[in-house]
Amino acid sequence: MRRFLEKIFKDETDNVLIQLFRYGFVGGAAFVVDYGVLVLLTEVFGMHYLLSATISFILGLITNYLLSISWVFNNRTVGNRWAEFVVFAVIGVIGLGLNALIMYVCTDKLGVHYMISKIISTVIVFFWNFFARKFLLFKSNKTK
Numbered sequence: 063m064r065r066f067l068e069k070i071f072k073d074e075t076d077n078v079l080i081q082l083f084r085y086g087f088v089g090g091a092a093f094v095v096d097y098g099v100l101v102l103l104t105e106v107f108g109m110h111y112l113l114s115a116t117i118s119f120i121l122g123l124i125t126n127y128l129l130s131i132s133w134v135f136n137n138r139t140v141g142n143r144w145a146e147f148v149v150f151a152v153i154g155v156i157g158l159g160l161n162a163l164i165m166y167v168c169t170d171k172l173g174v175h176y177m178i179s180k181i182i183s184t185v186i187v188f189f190w191n192f193f194a195r196k197f198l199l200f201k202s203n204k205t206k
Contacts, residue, residue, distance in 0.1 A: 074136045076202035081134050085192045088129040096122030123154050135200030146199060153194045157187045 070080055099118035103109040109117075127150050131138075140146040161183045168179035 076136065078196070081196065082192055084134045085130070086188075088126055088134055089188060089191075091129060092122040092126035095125045119158070123151055126154070127151075130195065130200075135196065137200055137202055139199055139201050149199055150195060153191060153198065156194070157191045160190055161187050 069075070070083065075081065096118045099121050100111075100114050103114035103117060104111045127147055130150075138146060140149060164183040164186060165176065165179045168174040168182055169176045174182070
C-alpha cells in the first residue's frame, strides 16, 4: 500500500492517469487561490470585482503552473521558462474563453440552469487544460 501511495503522490511519472489525478488536486488548489483572492480583494479590501477577478485569475494561474511543473509534469518541450509560462497561460485563457462559451450556449441557448452549465463547463475545460498542457508543453519521452 505504501508503494502504491508513493507512486500516486510522490514518484515522478509519465503515466497519464496519475498525472490527471494529480492535476485534479492542482486545479483544486489553484481554484482556492483564485476564489480566495477574489473574495479577499473584493470583500475585505473593497476592490472592484473585475479587477479582483483579474488579479485572482493570474495568481491562480501561477499557482497552477508552479504546482504542475513541480508535481504533475516531469518533461518539458520548451526550454525557456518564460516562453513555457506564456504558452501555459494562453492555454488557460483559451480555457477561460471555452468556459464562457459553454456556459453561454448551455444557459442562454439550451435553457440549462447556469449552475449546471458551470459544472459541464468545468469538466470540459479541466480536460482541455490538462491535455493541451500535457501534449503541447510536457510531452513524455515516449510521445516525443
